[in-house]
Amino acid sequence: MQSLTLKRPDDWHLHLRDGDMLRAVLPESARDFARAIIMPNLVPPVVTGAQAMAYRDRIRAALPEGADFTPLMTLYLTEETDPEDVARAHEQGIIHAVKLYPAGATTNSASGVRDFDKVRGVLDRMAEIGLNLCVHGEVTAGDVDIFDREAVFLEKVLDPIRKRTPGLKVTLEHVTTQDGVDYVRDGGAGIAASITTHHLIINRNDLLAGGLRPHYYCLPVAKRERHRVALVEAAVSGDARFFLGTDSAPHLDEAKQSACGCAGVFSATNTMACLAQVFEAAGRLDRLEDFTSLNGPHHYGLKPNEATLTLERQDEPVVFPAGIDTAQGRVTLFDPGFPLHWRVRAD
Numbered sequence: 001m002q003s004l005t006l007k008r009p010d011d012w013h014l015h016l017r018d019g020d021m022l023r024a025v026l027p028e029s030a031r032d033f034a035r036a037i038i039m040p041n042l043v044p045p046v047v048t049g050a051q052a053m054a055y056r057d058r059i060r061a062a063l064p065e066g067a068d069f070t071p072l073m074t075l076y077l078t079e080e081t082d083p084e085d086v087a088r089a090h091e092q093g094i095i096h097a098v099k100l101y102p103a104g105a106t107t108n109s110a111s112g113v114r115d116f117d118k119v120r121g122v123l124d125r126m127a128e129i130g131l132n133l134c135v136h137g138e139v140t141a142g143d144v145d146i147f148d149r150e151a152v153f154l155e156k157v158l159d160p161i162r163k164r165t166p167g168l169k170v171t172l173e174h175v176t177t178q179d180g181v182d183y184v185r186d187g188g189a190g191i192a193a194s195i196t197t198h199h200l201i202i203n204r205n206d207l208l209a210g211g212l213r214p215h216y217y218c219l220p221v222a223k224r225e226r227h228r229v230a231l232v233e234a235a236v237s238g239d240a241r242f243f244l245g246t247d248s249a250p251h252l253d254e255a256k257q258s259a260c261g262c263a264g265v266f267s268a269t270n271t272m273a274c275l276a277q278v279f280e281a282a283g284r285l286d287r288l289e290d291f292t293s294l295n296g297p298h299h300y301g302l303k304p305n306e307a308t309l310t311l312e313r314q315d316e317p318v319v320f321p322a323g324i325d326t327a328q329g330r331v332t333l334f335d336p337g338f339p340l341h342w343r344v345r346a347d
């Protein structure tokens with residue numbers, strides 16, 4: 001049997017939510033991942049160091065017995081964020097990044113930033129102390145086509161921010177376009193990008209052709225095939241600026257299968273199997289560890305994990321559940337649309 005042993009992976013972009021949903025989805029990430037950058041877009045959002053610490057404690061309390069999983073907390077940047085609170089939370093080791101949501105860009109982003117000048121003080125302080133800014137990279141203007149919102153954001157928002165605050169470390173989260181990949185490659189020091197599992201696998205036809213597939217709807221929305229191909233090339237290249245952030249974002253089925261469905265794909269359970277398949281198809285299984293386990297820690301200034309994870313290939317397709325059950329209802333698991341032949345060995 002073919003097998004592949006990697007340093008244990010980390011997830012550099014994860015939504016765990018809270019309460020019943022947290023309890024249901026956390027074991028799905030803790031099984032394969034050692035650490036994850038935890039998104040702060042709760043309702044209400046996690047905006048202060050004290051709130052991040054309280055949320056971290058709720059996550060720790062929800063971990064299954066014996067799990068080895070460290071949540072790396074983030075703060076949700078608002079126009080009222082206090083630079084000193086951010087610096088203190090960083091110094092105390094509570095937070096590992098600050099998250100910028102343009103107001104209205106995605107799920108639970110109403111308290112995000114409208115006027116980027118108002119957060120300059122925080123960004124300057126972050127550059128001084130070497131704290132990373134995670135960015136949902138889409139403009140929200142109604143007159144910008146949804147398929148162009150990432151490319152326009154790079155030019156109109158991100159590049160000016162980086163020019164005004166040199167030295168700011170940035171993660172362009174869930175990059176979905178060739179434009180984003182090029183921007184990161186040519187972007188000089190301090191910029192990297194996370195790539196999701198699903199954006200390596202689906203394009204906009206999978207979402208829209210032959211019927212609307214609400215479980216493939218996420219933001220940024222999946223783009224043309226040529227963009228997906230660019231993402232795969234970046235992921236398998238070994239380039240240290242690209243790493244895994246699953247953006248596993250659970251919503252109840254009733255919220256997705258609706259006349260106005262929520263954005264978010266839940267992929268925690270089968271991400272490692274999906275990625276092994278993508279890297280195998282590209283003939284680059286040798287680069288999987290860079291993408292899932294080495295490049296992310298490098299960008300965040302952390303050591304790779306000591307522990308390892310082994311993937312095994314089997315001829316028979318591996319069967320994953322269609323979804324998981326929460327106390328509030330069902331959450332459908334990402335369906336890659338092809339059989340998966342890799343499984344994580346249970347040690």
Ligand SMILES: NC(=O)N[C@@H](CC(=O)O)C(=O)O
Binds near residue numbers: 107108249264265
């Ligand atoms: N990616 C998504 O489509 N949804 C995320 C928010 C986000 O990461 O933009 C969510 O919180 O559900």
Ligand SMILES: [Zn+2]
Binds near residue numbers: 173174219220
């Ligand atoms: Zn986002």
Ligand SMILES: [Zn+2]
Binds near residue numbers: 013015039247249
């Ligand atoms: Zn997200």
